[in-house]
Amino acid sequence: MVTSQFEFLRFLRDHPGARVADLAAGFAIGIGPTGKGIDRLEKQAWVRRRSDPSDRRSSLPELTDDGRQPVETAEATFTETPAELTADTLGGPSGLATAQILPELRSACERDRIGLPTG
Numbered sequence: 001m002v003t004s005q006f007e008f009l010r011f012l013r014d015h016p017g018a019r020v021a022d023l024a025a026g027f028a029i030g031i032g033p034t035g036k037g038i039d040r041l042e043k044q045a046w047v048r049r050r051s052d053p054s055d056r057r058s059s060l061p062e063l064t065d066d067g068r069q070p071v072e073t074a075e076a077t078f079t080e081t082p083a084e085l086t087a088d089t090l091g092g093p094s095g096l097a098t099a100q101i102l103p104e105l106r107s108a109c110e111r112d113r114i115g116l117p118t119g
Helices: 003-014 020-027 031-043 065-090 093-111
Strands: 047-051 059-063
Touching (some): 003 020, 003 031, 003 047, 003 059, 003 065, 020 031, 020 059, 031 047, 031 059
Antiparallel strands (some): 047 059
């Protein structure tokens, strides 16, 4: 499993009922690449699409039982291991400052639409 697959699966797990457009907005990528990513997850049987009752042109990707297990297993690799590897570096004052500034930086980028897809 690659990082993008993990992130999509985790997003779907944590945001039931999300649309492809919600994933695209959450990751600041275009709807086309997001849909292709969902297609790949669907081929693995980790995701299935169901009809969106409020918009018949749209579908809602949802995590399958087969997709839930790999995302839970991968959680340690993608979250706990990096935390362990960076604990000494980010545990001190510079780590605290970094943790405080990153959300502000993201907000500023989102406000100024820096790094967001066009169209």
